[in-house]
Amino acid sequence: MNIENLVRPNIRALMPYSSARDEFTGNGEVFLDANENPFETEVNRYPDPYQRAIKENLAPIKSVRPSQIFLGNGSDEAIDLIIRIFCEPGKDKTIISDPSYGMYQVSAGINNIEVIKVPLSENFEFIAENMLKEADENTKVAFLCSPNNPSGNALDSAEVEKFIQSFEGIVVVDEAYIDFSLSESFTKKLENYSSLIVMQTFSKAWGLAGLRLGMAFASEEIISLINKVKPPYNINILTQKAALEALNNEDKVKAEIKLILQQREWLQNELTKLVITEHIFPSDSNFLLVRFKEAKQLFDYLIAKEIIVRDRRKVRFGDNCLRITVGTPEENQKLITAIKNYQP
Ligand SMILES: Cc1ncc(COP(=O)(O)O)c(C=O)c1O
Known part of the structure; x- marks a missing residue:
């Protein structure tokens, strides 16, 4: 060309x-x-x-x-x-x-x-x-x-x-x-x-x-x-x-990527078990796009708990979707514990 x-x-x-x-x-x-x-x-x-x-x-x-x-x-x-x-x-x-x-x-x-x-x-x-x-x-x-x-x-x-x-x-x-x-x-x-x-x-x-x-x-x-x-x-x-x-120091980055990918899988498994989860889109990234039953209420609840995820409900095909970045093991555990305690 x-x-x-x-x-x-x-x-x-x-x-x-x-x-x-x-x-x-x-x-x-x-x-x-x-x-x-x-x-x-x-x-x-x-x-x-x-x-x-x-x-x-x-x-x-x-x-x-x-x-x-x-x-x-x-x-x-x-x-x-x-x-x-x-x-x-x-x-x-x-x-x-x-x-x-x-x-x-x-x-x-x-x-x-x-x-x-x-x-x-x-x-x-x-x-x-x-x-x-x-x-x-x-x-x-x-x-x-x-x-x-x-x-x-x-x-x-x-x-x-x-x-x-x-x-x-x-x-x-x-x-x-x-x-x-x-x-x-x-x-x-x-x-x-x-x-x-x-x-x-x-x-x-x-x-x-x-x-x-x-x-x-x-x-x-x-x-x-x-x-x-x-x-x-x-x-x-x-x-x-x-x-x-x-x-x-590339080895440090490689080790972190490995941990993030393990944590992505862990998060995926934990989110799958929750009744409010409707769909988790397949991810090749360090985040998950997740469709929940009532995403807005969950989003607000998480903010009240000082856990910030990204509201993606307004993007095309993103109905009731939140985008969740994979955090450290402790952060991911906090997220899952908070969602388990959530009463819609
Ligand atoms: C697809 C994509 N490209 C680029 C960027 C931004 O990259 P940078 O921080 O290098 O400007 C982002 C950040 O979220 C992204 O999602």
């Missing part, structure tokens, strides 16, 4: 800002080029605009080259930049499956981009054909979320691939929850599809939501485009340090 043809003309023509750290990257001893305060604190210098150390460490973990990685201030920054690169305000469109993560629509709205919402099936399954037939020539970016928020299930990989093969625009596969899933990441397919962007995040399995660090993996051509429009120093020094530490 010719990616350049998909890019907005003003972005194609844009001369990016060239920072002091862009113009000199060698080993200097005296830095008098960026109008910084020279007195040493941990943060008196600007950070590496391309976060090279993180990318060097992350690339082998994800089986990609460092030049195929973009790091953003949360995945939300990547979502916004992708829309701004490819969608002309007031003219172009994005297409998303519904229900899905809310920020695709919000980011599109901020940029004055129309959103075509295509329903998943009632079991939250993705059917490529349904989405393909709603797209038109102005539909530049598609967002698919797998595993999907708020339903929790991974989308059928063959259907997603079929969609990527036939859609004539950029396909973003948001894999924020991939570390909790048995499905293979679409990063493995990057060499096959020049229009594919895979997003992941340090906010979920990596346990670093407070840092705000999201990842996007794509062809070097797409990553160069994102680098061209991103704010020069978008990832601060403290975040870069903390991410490097985490990457050098």
Whole structure:
């Protein structure tokens, strides 16, 4: 696919800002080029605009080259930049499956981009054909979320691939929850599809939501485009340090994922036994979407007990559904004990 043809003309023509750290990257001893305060604190210098150390460490973990990685201030920054690169305000469109993560629509709205919402099936399954037939020539970016928020299930990989093969625009596969899933990441397919962007995040399995660090993996051509429009120093020094530490401690994350998955199964079993539980949707994530008999009353009761879950009754096919994140064993036990004591 010719990616350049998909890019907005003003972005194609844009001369990016060239920072002091862009113009000199060698080993200097005296830095008098960026109008910084020279007195040493941990943060008196600007950070590496391309976060090279993180990318060097992350690339082998994800089986990609460092030049195929973009790091953003949360995945939300990547979502916004992708829309701004490819969608002309007031003219172009994005297409998303519904229900899905809310920020695709919000980011599109901020940029004055129309959103075509295509329903998943009632079991939250993705059917490529349904989405393909709603797209038109102005539909530049598609967002698919797998595993999907708020339903929790991974989308059928063959259907997603079929969609990527036939859609004539950029396909973003948001894999924020991939570390909790048995499905293979679409990063493995990057060499096959020049229009594919895979997003992941340090906010979920990596346990670093407070840092705000999201990842996007794509062809070097797409990553160069994102680098061209991103704010020069978008990832601060403290975040870069903390991410490097985490990457050098991958075993801790793996152990936590294992425990979270065990706890997901435990929660599922306990919730199944309760008479107020009507249905638990299959999950490939660190949360469960659960349909209860009277979800609103239960939601309010749990808040009164200072246990906060997410009310998802208003999303498509989410009637009487609450979304419950898997917590620590103690937190999960508290939730189940509270629900057992609940008298509707
Ligand atoms: C599907 C999905 N993508 C992205 C995000 C946000 O990621 P980040 O914290 O990296 O902005 C979330 C957060 O809930 C999510 O559910």
